[in-house]
Amino acid sequence: MQTDRSQCGRGAAIDQLSDRDAMSAMLASHIAALESARSAIADISAAGALVARIVGAGGTVHYAAAGSSGLMALADACELPGTFQIPPGQIGIHMAGGVPTGGVMPGSTEDDREDAVRAARAVKENDVAIVVSASGTTPYALAFAEVARARGASVIGIANAANTALLEASDIAISLNTAPEVVEGSTRLAAGTAQKAALNMISTQAGVLLGHVHDGLMINLNPDNIKLRQRATDIVSRIAGVAADDADEALRRTGYNAKLATLVAAGADLSEAQALLTRNNGHLRACLHHIIPKTKNQNTTSIQGRNQ
Structure with a gap:
């Protein structure tokens, strides 16, 4: 056979x-x-x-x-x-x-x-x-x-x-x-x-x-549909530690650029965020080191002012 x-x-x-x-x-x-x-x-x-x-x-x-x-x-x-x-x-x-x-x-x-x-x-x-x-x-x-x-x-x-x-x-x-x-x-x-x-x-x-992933998240995704815009909102919210509404507002201000939006949501103004990304070759983690301490200080000052 x-x-x-x-x-x-x-x-x-x-x-x-x-x-x-x-x-x-x-x-x-x-x-x-x-x-x-x-x-x-x-x-x-x-x-x-x-x-x-x-x-x-x-x-x-x-x-x-x-x-x-x-x-x-x-x-x-x-x-x-x-x-x-x-x-x-x-x-x-x-x-x-x-x-x-x-x-x-x-x-x-x-x-x-x-x-x-x-x-x-x-x-x-x-x-x-x-x-x-x-x-x-x-x-x-x-x-x-x-x-x-x-x-x-x-x-x-x-x-x-x-x-x-x-x-x-x-x-x-x-x-x-x-x-x-x-x-x-x-x-x-x-x-x-x-x-x-x-x-x-x-x-x-x-x-x-290339710096397009941060904490396992697609930080440089192209949010060109409803699902991906929601994902971008979630990503910005999680990394910047802000509410979804604040993350969504930052995304709208930055043309749905999740990296820029994360920095803006964390406390940077748009021009500062753009400069940080350029200086750090698009790597978000290095940029966040520059602005998170400042944001925390600002929040502390604001809280102290309200308590006086």
Whole structure:
């Protein structure tokens, strides 16, 4: 009897399992995929620091990939303006064949080196390119990485196999050694899970290092809907230690800039808040050290005056 190669590494092929066992096998493969990132934490951390440095200096972070890897890269790139207000002009999205519409993603585009070469012409010296390929050998990804490096950019390579061409062409090589897929060759599964985790970790750490996270809160979010405006109010209220109404008023005065609003709510005037953020490279904690003692003194004086 011929043995199916898609054995999940745990016995029977997934299509020979009961529904419940199949679900368990899928979940186990995703958990194992996430664990594959653990051995790459040092490289993932270095990648986050590099992205922060490039973006902080005004450079662009380019995401380049094909197929399901491209979808993972696209998802991460599109979150940056909303979560951290990274300017869209500092984000490049390069997906083989373009961003798919209508649910169609032709597989042949991943072989188009010429398309990658054209796309990589947008890369400038002192930019950074995050290039993702499950196999580490995708022609589109390799060509983009090669051109980006030739143009003076740094390259972060993410692959689900060690010692691949993409990783060898990268300044920071992130190897996510995921096991064979439960559906052989379908890299949107475990490989995609590991890629998404690594990309999330890189971009989130970059946001932290850029000063866009304070006490675990998205202090530089873009509050462009009702839910996010309420979240901004909550963030300002919690950090500045003021009532929600006061936080909301500070947000309105600052054009819904949560960092500025926090400083204004804590006692700074608008020009002082702007100067503090500029002087401290947008890091709120350093700014608060300058104004909270003054605010407390003012409150003490006011209380004493009322008691006399």
